Structures are given as structure tokens and as C-alpha cells.
Amino acid sequence: MEVKNVYPPVKRRSRASDIATCIIKWVFATGSTASVIVNLLTGSPWWCATVVTGCAVLWYLFLSPRLVERNAIGFFIRISCCAALVLSVIGYTLSPGWAGFVIPMVSGAGLLISMILLLSDKEGQKNNVHPALLLSLVTVAGSLVYFFRENTMFRDRLVSGISALTGLVFIIVAISVLGMDFFRELRRRFHLK
Amino acid sequence: MAKKKSEFEIYLLSLPGKEKEKLESFMASIDTYCILGKKELKAMKNDFQNALLWYASNGVDTDTAIRYLNPADFGGFFARKSLLWFPLDDAAKVYPLSMKSNFMAVFRLSCIFKEDVVPQLLQIALNFTVKRFPHFATTLKKGVFWHYLNASKHRYTIEEENSVPCSPIRLERTGSQTFRVLYWKNRVSVEFFHVLTDGTGGMRFLKSLAAEYLRLKELLEDDEEYEFLNSFPVKEESENAFECYLQKVPPAGFMDRLAVQMNGKLSNGPSRIIHFRMDTKSLLDAAHKHNATVTAFLLALMFMAGRSATDSMNGEHAVQVPVNMRKYHPSRTLSNFSMYFMVREELDSISDIDSLIEDIGRQIREKGTEENMDRMVASAARFVRMARYVPMVIKQPVAKQIYGFLGDKLFSNTLSNLGTVQLPEVYSKYIDSMQFVLGTGITNRAACALVSYNGVTVFSVTKYTADPTFEERMNSLLKAENISFTVEGSAVWK
Numbered sequence: 001m002e003v004k005n006v007y008p009p010v011k012r013r014s015r016a017s018d019i020a021t022c023i024i025k026w027v028f029a030t031g032s033t034a035s036v037i038v039n040l041l042t043g044s045p046w047w048c049a050t051v052v053t054g055c056a057v058l059w060y061l062f063l064s065p066r067l068v069e070r071n072a073i074g075f076f077i078r079i080s081c082c083a084a085l086v087l088s089v090i091g092y093t094l095s096p097g098w099a100g101f102v103i104p105m106v107s108g109a110g111l112l113i114s115m116i117l118l119l120s121d122k123e124g125q126k127n128n129v130h131p132a133l134l135l136s137l138v139t140v141a142g143s144l145v146y147f148f149r150e151n152t153m154f155r156d157r158l159v160s161g162i163s164a165l166t167g168l169v170f171i172i173v174a175i176s177v178l179g180m181d182f183f184r185e186l187r188r189r190f191h192l193k
Numbered sequence: 194m195a196k197k198k199s200e201f202e203i204y205l206l207s208l209p210g211k212e213k214e215k216l217e218s219f220m221a222s223i224d225t226y227c228i229l230g231k232k233e234l235k236a237m238k239n240d241f242q243n244a245l246l247w248y249a250s251n252g253v254d255t256d257t258a259i260r261y262l263n264p265a266d267f268g269g270f271f272a273r274k275s276l277l278w279f280p281l282d283d284a285a286k287v288y289p290l291s292m293k294s295n296f297m298a299v300f301r302l303s304c305i306f307k308e309d310v311v312p313q314l315l316q317i318a319l320n321f322t323v324k325r326f327p328h329f330a331t332t333l334k335k336g337v338f339w340h341y342l343n344a345s346k347h348r349y350t351i352e353e354e355n356s357v358p359c360s361p362i363r364l365e366r367t368g369s370q371t372f373r374v375l376y377w378k379n380r381v382s383v384e385f386f387h388v389l390t391d392g393t394g395g396m397r398f399l400k401s402l403a404a405e406y407l408r409l410k411e412l413l414e415d416d417e418e419y420e421f422l423n424s425f426p427v428k429e430e431s432e433n434a435f436e437c438y439l440q441k442v443p444p445a446g447f448m449d450r451l452a453v454q455m456n457g458k459l460s461n462g463p464s465r466i467i468h469f470r471m472d473t474k475s476l477l478d479a480a481h482k483h484n485a486t487v488t489a490f491l492l493a494l495m496f497m498a499g500r501s502a503t504d505s506m507n508g509e510h511a512v513q514v515p516v517n518m519r520k521y522h523p524s525r526t527l528s529n530f531s532m533y534f535m536v537r538e539e540l541d542s543i544s545d546i547d548s549l550i551e552d553i554g555r556q557i558r559e560k561g562t563e564e565n566m567d568r569m570v571a572s573a574a575r576f577v578r579m580a581r582y583v584p585m586v587i588k589q590p591v592a593k594q595i596y597g598f599l600g601d602k603l604f605s606n607t608l609s610n611l612g613t614v615q616l617p618e619v620y621s622k623y624i625d626s627m628q629f630v631l632g633t634g635i636t637n638r639a640a641c642a643l644v645s646y647n648g649v650t651v652f653s654v655t656k657y658t659a660d661p662t663f664e665e666r667m668n669s670l671l672k673a674e675n676i677s678f679t680v681e682g683s684a685v686w687k
Contacts, residue, residue, distance in 0.1 A: 001661070001668045003467060007683035008377050010356050015461060018295065065294045068335045070365035123230075124367060127334065127343060184276060188343065189336045192581050193280035193433070 057082040077131040080110025104163030136167035201242040227271040243313040270324030275344035283435035284529040291596035297361035298387035303628040318406035328431040359632020394527035434524040445568035452511035455502040455638035457660030467682040498666035513604040532569040534560035600635035
């Protein structure tokens, strides 16, 4: 069959990155499984939880491509959440006593960076505040619970108080900078239609 | 060091005083109609300068050029911020949930002109066209429960074609567009992410773009296409028609038996596109000779060709046939409003074309009824209602798994028939034909689409394997039916 070529010469997308991702996926999966098996054999402390969470976080942050809404605010918020998750796992399984002090600082830092990004480019970032907003709500709620909990040390109480305040300030700044756009954005993000 | 003068500045200096003033005031007037960012505004002005230069080099006088490039035709689209957003229709909801970095439901509609495309004018035509389609001038966003389309007013760009048709569209950046306009020689193609529209809505856009381009290039008088382009977009055009025309009928299931697939190593995306460019009259004659519709006739040929392209001895070959629901419900929506049914044939019953046509005709009459299609709509609505309150964080991985497992394994091939494209008579002088290419194969080795314009019917096959059996058998079957046709397409993309 004779076919008249009416298409330009094209280069197919290289599959090298797909293959590399697949290999890394298997390395992570094997490493995680091996760490669980070894840890089960050696007994506590349960360090395998840190290995598994670390692998999952690395995968999520750097190897699983974001197909929708890859932006600076979202990236910093994801980093903050993942760091908080890994820290809480380390704190819970390996070395208790400091996670309550560090985690509010991490989420507060994520919110602070988001705030700077929003203020530096209002038009560009006005539709990207959603993840930061969710984090600020979680931060305020979590920090307040921790703040009013019995047996919380003074330094932990101080840090969680500052963190809750940062969350509140972020919400206030977002409302005052975006005005009605803030509420429109909320309506869109939570729509059920 | 003095800044080097641009081609447009040199052209301005060469003009007599009055002409120069006219052009300068024209360029300044663009600011009034665009509140885009600095970079975008510069690019937009550059588009107008390139178009003016093209007109000048083709002997069009300044007054005429200014009249045709009137930025008032933006209709205020770029002059104000948009607060619009659009929830996805029921059919579109699954596409962003199931997409992957190397798989996205994209289809392509092309207009083949009789002369090579002038990119300078195509860009202006796109600038003028996009305002009439606010639903298309959007970017995909992720909500807590569903994705949605958020208005995104920026300069939409044309690109020279240099990648495999229907490649995934990059959506991740702020303001990313959900469709792309490509040109190559005498062809203008628009590739749409299915989340935006279906073939009918996409064709409406392409017709407007082609008509606007021809108006600018051939200096045509204003006509009904121009009137449409400058009319106000109406609410119904972006409605979720599935919801509006939901009937009280029992929902039908989407599940069916797995179909036999053609053989051949699957490629990563389309491996080849083949267009059978047929004379519509001879195709109709051949179909009528068998007392069949064009769809039933081509389906029969597809079953015969598909039978040759598989080594399986038993099982069913199935072809998915999308149905435009606007045929049953008078919706003006430009969003998705189509459903589908399956035509299935046992492999060992695929031998004689006449008995095949008879059975296919029966299946089309039985399965493609309004009631059956309404039941499919009810199923889609039921799925959407069920998944409504489930957060995306849970819904997305589940949808990906189901789609990954099932994908397109229920059918072996697709035949999407867009029918005959209607355009005012004047355009037939400049447009040769239209093409429709599907790009959604996962395990299917071929997907077929059909569109007619101006006495030319183009049957396009998107191949997902280098094995040429299917298209070669189609070629010999069409020849055997005495249909007058030529074959165009691409090389095999390795």
C-alpha cells in the first residue's frame, strides 16, 4: 500500500525517563520490603517505618509527576507536609520528645514561604493558594489542640502558639490580598457539581 | 549601543507620514483592548505587527489591513478579568482522574486548506476566535472533590506541528491551555483534551477558526460564521447536558465481555496515522449497493480487516461506536454530550460482508436507540452522584486503578463518525477537506474516525502497532468495493 506522507518528521518522546522511573520504583519497593523484613527479624525500634515513609515521600515529591497545578506554593506546601510526616514518624518510632517542637515550625515555615510567594505575585498566585489554605487550617487546628493539651512543655506551647498564629495570619493575609477572589476560590475548590 | 530596529519599525519608517500615524495609532489602540501582562501584551502586539507586515508584503493597503485586524473584534475578552469557572460535565469527569503522564484522552480535528497556511494570520485568527469560546479559554484545576475548568485569559498560541499527533497536553503550569492549535503546510489542526469537549464541540471551534482565518487571508466579507464569532456566548453552550437531559430510565451497565484485541506490539502512543481520502459519492454508492448506511458499511469492513489482524480463533471482536446525544436532545452545549454503544461479532461469524452488514445494521438499530442511550446517560449520572462526596485524594487512585485494569479492553476498535461538516458555500473554494483523528488507545491497536466535507470523506486510522495488517486489509477491501480513494498518512513513528 502506497501512503503519501503528509506529516512532518517527528521525534518520539524518549522513554529513558519512564524506564529510569520504573527502575527506581522497583529499587524503592524492594528496599522498603527488605527493611520491613529485616526490622521484623531484629525487633524494635521500628526504624523500617522511617525507611518506608522516606521512600514514599521521595517518590511522591520527586518521581511522581504532577499533571495538574504544579506551582511554587503547592510545591513548598507538599514539602512541608512530607517533612512533617517523616519527622512525626521518626519522633514516634525512634526518638520521642522533640516532634511536637519541630513539626509546627516546619508547617509554619511552609506557610511563611507561601505568604511571601503570594504577596510577591498576587495575580500569578491567586488561584494557587488552595493547598496553603488547607495547611493553614490543619496547622491552626493541630497547634491549638497541642497548645491546650496537658503536659505540653513551655517551649512546645510557645512554638505551637506561634505556628497557629502564622496559620491565622496566612488566612487573614489571603483574604485581605485576594478579597472576593478568596471566597470565589473556596467555592470552586469545594464544588460538588 | 543603539537598539537594532525591528522589521516592523523599519517598515513604519518607510511609510509616508499619514500612513505611519494611522499604524501607530492602530498599534496604540491594542492597549485599550488588552489588560494582559507586559510579556503577553508584547507578544500580542507582535502578532498584529507580523500580520500587518504580511498584508503589506501581499499588496493589501493599510486601511484594509487595519479594518480586518480591528482589535475591537476581541469584544472585550482581553479587556477584563474573568471570574468564570466551569464544572466538568459527567463524561469529562473521568478523564483527569485517569490520565497519566504518557496517556491522555486527546483527539484531533484538522482542516486541510488548498494553500499553505500563513502562521501570522492563523495566530490572529486564534486571538479573535478564542473569545467566542470562554469554556475553551480555560485551564484545568483540581478541587477537593472534582476537577474544574478555570477561566484563563492569556494569549493562546499556535505551534508548528513537530510531535506525534494527540500527544499528551502539558497541563501542570499555571494557565496551561487544554487544547493546542497546530499547523503544517496546508493543514491546521486543533487537538483537544477530551475534558473540554467532544467531536461536535471541537468541530464548532475548528469551523470558527478556519472561517476567521480565511476571512483574514482572503479578505472575505462578513458572513454567518463571522456573526457567530461575534455573538455573545450563551449559558447553554457550557452546560452539563447530561444533567439537563437526564431521563427517568433505569441505568444500563457499562460492563461487558472483554473483546479480542488485534495482534502486534503496542507502541507508546500512536505509531502511525493513515487517512483513506474517499470520494463521498462512490462511498455512498458502495454502501447503498449493500443496502447499508455508511457507518454500517464501514463497520463491516473494519470487522473484516480486524479479523485479519488477530491470531485469535475464538472470542468476539467489538467496535465502540460513539453517539452524538444532540441527535436525541436539542442541546447547544459545546461540552461533551456523547455516549456510545458496542457492535460485537463472533470471530467465526466474520466472513461474508452482506450477512455481516445485516447483523451490524440490526445491532445499530437495537443498541443505538434513544432509550438505550438515555440509560447510558443515567449510568454516568449515577456514577457521578455516587462519587460526589468522595474526596479526590481517594477517588483518583481508585479511578486510575480501574481504568488501568479495564481501560479499553471491552472493545477492539472504535468508529467515530462526525458526519458531514456544514460551512457556507464560499469556504469550499479554499478548504479541501477535514480530518478527525482519535488518540486514546491503551490496548486497542487501532482507532478509526470519519468526517466528510465538500464531497470528500476522510476515514482516519490511528495505529498503535507497527503491524500493517489492518490498514492493508482495509485498503484492499475498499478497492474491492470500487470506491475511489487515495491514501495519505505518516511514516511509522519508531
